[in-house]
Amino acid sequence: MIPQRHYEKPLRETPFHPRTAPLNRLQNWGAWAGYMTPSCYGDSAMEHTGIRNTATLYDISPMIKYRIRGPEAADYLNRLTLRDAARLPVGAVHYTAWTDDAGQVMDDGTLFRLGADDFRLCCQERHLPWLLDSAWGFDVTIGDETDRIAGLALQGPVSATVLAAAGFDVSALKPFRLATFPLSAGEVTISRTGFTGDLGYELWTTPEDALVLWDHLMAHGAPLGLVPTGTDAVMLARTEAGFLTTNLDFIPAQQALREDRTRSPLELGLGWMIAWDKGPFTGRRALMAEREGKTSRWALVGLDIPGNVSAEGSILYHGKRREAGFVTAACWSPTLKRNIAIAHVAAKYADCRDLWVEIYALRELQYHKLMLPVTKTERPFFAPDRRRATPPGRF
Amino acid sequence: MTYDAVILGAGHNGLVTACYLARAGMKVLVVEKNDWIGGAAVSRELTPGFTYSNCSYVASLFRPEIMRDLELPRHGLQILPYEGGAVLQEGGGYLGMFRDHDANRREFARHSPRDAEAYDIYSRDVLRHCRFIRPLLLRTPPDPARFRPRDMGELLWIGKQVSALSEAQIAGMVRFWTMSISDYLDHYFENPVIKAYLAVSAIIGTALGPMSPGSAYVLLHHYMGDVDGNIGAWGFARGGMGAITRALASSLRSSGGEIRTGAAVEKVLVKGGRTTGVVLEGGDEIRAKRVISNMDVKRTMLRHVDEADLPGDYIASVRKFKTRGSSGKLNIALDGVPKFPALPEGSTALKGDLHFTDSIEKMERAYDDWKAGHFSRDPFQDVMIPTMIDPTMTPPGKHFMSCFVQYAPPKIEGRDWTDADRDAFGQTCLDQIERYAPGFKNLVLHVEVRTPRELEAEVGLTEGNIFQGELTFDQLLFNRPVPGYANYRTPVRDLWICGSSTHPGGGVMGAPGRNAAAEILRDAKLSVRDMSDAWAVL
Numbered sequence: 008m009i010p011q012r013h014y015e016k017p018l019r020e021t022p023f024h025p026r027t028a029p030l031n032r033l034q035n036w037g038a039w040a041g042y043m044t045p046s047c048y049g050d051s052a053m054e055h056t057g058i059r060n061t062a063t064l065y066d067i068s069p070m071i072k073y074r075i076r077g078p079e080a081a082d083y084l085n086r087l088t089l090r091d092a093a094r095l096p097v098g099a100v101h102y103t104a105w106t107d108d109a110g111q112v113m114d115d116g117t118l119f120r121l122g123a124d125d126f127r128l129c130c131q132e133r134h135l136p137w138l139l140d141s142a143w144g145f146d147v148t149i150g151d152e153t154d155r156i157a158g159l160a161l162q163g164p165v166s167a168t169v170l171a172a173a174g175f176d177v178s179a180l181k182p183f184r185l186a187t188f189p190l191s192a193g194e195v196t197i198s199r200t201g202f203t204g205d206l207g208y209e210l211w212t213t214p215e216d217a218l219v220l221w222d223h224l225m226a227h228g229a230p231l232g233l234v235p236t237g238t239d240a241v242m243l244a245r246t247e248a249g250f251l252t253t254n255l256d257f258i259p260a261q262q263a264l265r266e267d268r269t270r271s272p273l274e275l276g277l278g279w280m281i282a283w284d285k286g287p288f289t290g291r292r293a294l295m296a297e298r299e300g301k302t303s304r305w306a307l308v309g310l311d312i313p314g315n316v317s318a319e320g321s322i323l324y325h326g327k328r329r330e331a332g333f334v335t336a337a338c339w340s341p342t343l344k345r346n347i348a349i350a351h352v353a354a355k356y357a358d359c360r361d362l363w364v365e366i367y368a369l370r371e372l373q374y375h376k377l378m379l380p381v382t383k384t385e386r387p388f389f390a391p392d393r394r395r396a397t398p399p400g401r402f
Numbered sequence: 403m404t405y406d407a408v409i410l411g412a413g414h415n416g417l418v419t420a421c422y423l424a425r426a427g428m429k430v431l432v433v434e435k436n437d438w439i440g441g442a443a444v445s446r447e448l449t450p451g452f453t454y455s456n457c458s459y460v461a462s463l464f465r466p467e468i469m470r471d472l473e474l475p476r477h478g479l480q481i482l483p484y485e486g487g488a489v490l491q492e493g494g495g496y497l498g499m500f501r502d503h504d505a506n507r508r509e510f511a512r513h514s515p516r517d518a519e520a521y522d523i524y525s526r527d528v529l530r531h532c533r534f535i536r537p538l539l540l541r542t543p544p545d546p547a548r549f550r551p552r553d554m555g556e557l558l559w560i561g562k563q564v565s566a567l568s569e570a571q572i573a574g575m576v577r578f579w580t581m582s583i584s585d586y587l588d589h590y591f592e593n594p595v596i597k598a599y600l601a602v603s604a605i606i607g608t609a610l611g612p613m614s615p616g617s618a619y620v621l622l623h624h625y626m627g628d629v630d631g632n633i634g635a636w637g638f639a640r641g642g643m644g645a646i647t648r649a650l651a652s653s654l655r656s657s658g659g660e661i662r663t664g665a666a667v668e669k670v671l672v673k674g675g676r677t678t679g680v681v682l683e684g685g686d687e688i689r690a691k692r693v694i695s696n697m698d699v700k701r702t703m704l705r706h707v708d709e710a711d712l713p714g715d716y717i718a719s720v721r722k723f724k725t726r727g728s729s730g731k732l733n734i735a736l737d738g739v740p741k742f743p744a745l746p747e748g749s750t751a752l753k754g755d756l757h758f759t760d761s762i763e764k765m766e767r768a769y770d771d772w773k774a775g776h777f778s779r780d781p782f783q784d785v786m787i788p789t790m791i792d793p794t795m796t797p798p799g800k801h802f803m804s805c806f807v808q809y810a811p812p813k814i815e816g817r818d819w820t821d822a823d824r825d826a827f828g829q830t831c832l833d834q835i836e837r838y839a840p841g842f843k844n845l846v847l848h849v850e851v852r853t854p855r856e857l858e859a860e861v862g863l864t865e866g867n868i869f870q871g872e873l874t875f876d877q878l879l880f881n882r883p884v885p886g887y888a889n890y891r892t893p894v895r896d897l898w899i900c901g902s903s904t905h906p907g908g909g910v911m912g913a914p915g916r917n918a919a920a921e922i923l924r925d926a927k928l929s930v931r932d933m934s935d936a937w938a939v940l
């Protein structure tokens with residue numbers, strides 16, 4: 008039930024707010040899908056260091072979550088999404104995406120198989136009308152459970168150790184698997200997933216048990232270096248990992264005003280996830296045509312840029328003159344000591360040869376224009392072995 | 403002495419034309435029949451201390467390009483965005499409106515979680531149509547039947563815009579331009595209150611019902627404006643809508659133009675197929691190299707130009723131009739803020755527009771009364787209290803309430819309106835508000851009731867049509883007002899029209915006046931340097 012006076016607080020508090028608010032020394036909040044979450048508790052550099060050095064807690068409750076249940080849930084998701092949902096085992100998660108009929112990406116997200124006929128789809132944007140319309144002819148029920156599930160990302164090399172200290176034995180849990188543990192009267196589901204490219208987990212419980220979970224983790228984790236982190240540090244970590252963010256790295260097809268702003272999965276470097284042979288799925292015909300006709304208009308690339316000035320929002324040029332693309336995410340990576348960027352380049356410049364970036368470097372209120380050659384580089388930029396190791400390392 | 407241009411009517415479009423011409427160096431005179439200026443963008447004090455927006459009451463369409471070209475802020479114009487609004491439901495519930503995206507989504511979700519998310523898709527689609535149509539607003543529509551280079555050029559330009567669209571978008575556009583708003587909304591929404599709220603913009607000022615094909619376009623006409631780039635948003639002119647025409651008049655005087663009020667035109671003088679000026683009621687003659695009428699095309703051509711000077715088929719087309727009135731208006735001076743028990747204490751809804759029509763079916767039934775030649779027994783009202791935001795229109799603590807009402811026919815069962823009809827109409831509207839705000843009537847200090855009869859008598863809007871001609875697709879673009887004459891010209895050489903009867907139509911938009919000025923200046927081989935082309939905001 009939505010209270011009648013909801014509008015007096017357009018940004019709602021998450022179930023963790025009673026804990027995050029007092030810790031938020033700067034009272035620096037950001038809006039995320041109608042909720043307020045800390046952008047930075049006190050020092051983003053320290054919080055980012057936490058992600059790469061010890062362990063961090065990040066409130067991900069605002070993430071949009073749809074529950075999809077029913078005897079034909081797997082068939083339905085196979086029709087809806089790009090990967091083969093039928094081959095996702097119970098107790099596992101995969102990163103997937105879905106498109107409209109024209110094969111243009113509407114969103115990406117993680118699909119959790121909680122039971123044979125029971126899935127959860129987590130994503131950035133809202134899709135209820137699309138999910139319901141796509142369910143025509145399938146025996147499934149679809150519901151929004153965004154505010155019925157509280158989520159915490161526990162990320163960093165010490166995160167498994169924190170969980171062990173808290174009594175959750177995840178030593179056998181492989182990447183993209185999940186396990187359920189008792190928590191006070193209820194339970195917590197722990198998936199080995201995350202958005203930092205590091206060793207890490209995501210913990211899911213009810214709003215009622217949210218504070219119990221937070222307190223329990225903090226009590227056992229703080230001595231091991233567990234600190235809360237805000238969105239700024241997480242976004243830096245995700246750029247280092249090379250992960251995409253909807254509405255930052257691409258416009259979801261259903262929101263684009265200009266038809267040419269949309270992107271296909273092939274154009275976003277997500278071609279690998281398309282299960283071409285699984286049978287019909289939304290967008291398949293358009294994507295087959297794109298693949299066969301080699302008609303992709305864009306390529307998403309990882310770039311290495313000389314120097315140390317972040318190229319956020321910069322334009323790319325071929326031969327320093329002809330516009331060839333643009334940067335959607337960039338940072339000086341503290342972890343890699345490299346200047347990296349995620350960029351869209353027109354398909355014919357996909358090899359990135361003779362490609363230059365124009366950067367406006369701010370030095371004491373004054374911008375200096377830099378024109379620098381870029382080098383195409385592997386994405387993820389940062390992918391340490393520890394993220395995959397099972398059993399996970401102690402730190 | 404001979405003026406370079408005399409403009410007939412000091413409505414906002416006439417003033418816009420006059421300003422551009424004066425700035426280009428022409429000697430310009432505006433003659434206005436009323437003792438005040440403004441036409442349907444007017445603010446008058448009918449009871450001491452209270453300024454009304456007597457006709458139009460909210461601004462969004464008025465082109466910012468014109469505000470900038472004519473330096474209207476320097477001449478006192480200020481546009482105030484507003485927020486809020488609600489549809490009050492019969493059983494005591496309501497649907498509120500919020501500028502904040504999350505608040506608005508949750509409010510819609512109170513009524514339908516699915517529709518709350520569908521609203522974003524709907525908005526995207528309507529914005530796509532806006533993106534297509536907005537650049538057309540400040541261009542003269544090309545005549546597809548003639549092969550003059552400029553028409554060809556414009557047709558090519560439009561062709562280029564269309565060819566940039568996908569097949570799906572073209573299909574969607576044709577559907578949108580031809581459908582009823584009711585059918586269109588059914589594509590997106592399931593909840594009746596949400597649909598009733600969204601359908602409103604499709605019936606304002608039109609003699610169509612929400613189930614009439616073609617009504618969806620009218621929605622676009624009300625959606626394509628903006629307040630400082632915020633497309634679809636509406637605002638108040640500080641001091642009332644008359645502030646817009648006051649600023650225009652001040653701008654005009656600062657560039658040497660003259661305005662004569664209380665000067666009604668009797669006749670446009672024509673000699674050898676060319677106009678030489680006008681005669682005013684009372685006999686004064688004004689000589690001018692060109693005459694530009696701000697009156698609607700019917701009034702201009704059928705009342706003030708000699709039939710013998712016009713081709714027969716032109717007269718026939720003008721006579722058939724649809725000007726069916728459908729709207730009335732109540733302007734009310736209030737002793738305080740009325741209380742609407744359905745709304746929570748301190749609700750922002752009172753700062754926006756309030757509606758009492760909670761389903762499309764009810765709206766359509768209100769239209770049924772119009773078809774039968776009667777005003778609606780359970781009318782649709784767009785009720786606003788601008789003084790919740792604007793401190794300048796009433797004494798502190800007092801308020802001005804503007805009620806835009808549909809439907810009211812140009813004639814009652816085929817005969818003219820009487821004072822008794824008008825009073826009964828006013829009473830029906832007051833009674834409806836009282837039902838949702840018990841005690842409201844006790845606050846009423848003064849009421850101005852306007853039916854199509856009053857609108858025609860005062861502003862000169864034929865049959866009381868607020869847009870100087872209906873905004874149906876058959877009367878748009880190169881068909882507005884008459885095929886072959888969409889370029890602001892008439893069969894009489896040097897007689898032009900610049901009001902809302904011309905492209906792109908009615909509303910306080912200024913675009914017809916600005917486009918007419920562009921054609922006139924081009925014709926006179928004068929520079930149109932200080933005229934901005936349409937800006938892109940999307």
Ligand SMILES: Cc1cc2nc3c(=O)[nH]c(=O)nc-3n(C[C@H](O)[C@H](O)[C@H](O)COP(=O)(O)OP(=O)(O)OC[C@H]3O[C@@H](n4cnc5c(N)ncnc54)[C@H](O)[C@@H]3O)c2cc1C
Pocket residue numbers: 410411412413414415416433434435436439440441442443456457458459460461462463665666667668696697698701729730731806857860861862863867868869870900901902903907908909910911
């Ligand atoms: C009740 C009502 C509510 C409205 N609400 C809105 C709204 O909220 N927002 C919006 O954008 N639009 C609204 N509109 C529409 C908008 O106000 C009009 O479309 C617009 O103002 C018309 O402007 P115009 O300059 O084209 O013509 P008009 O304003 O019609 O100007 C014509 C002028 O010619 C004068 N005239 C007539 N005959 C003679 C004569 N013989 N000699 C000399 N002068 C003459 C008239 O007095 C008048 O000043 C509303 C209209 C009405 C009537």
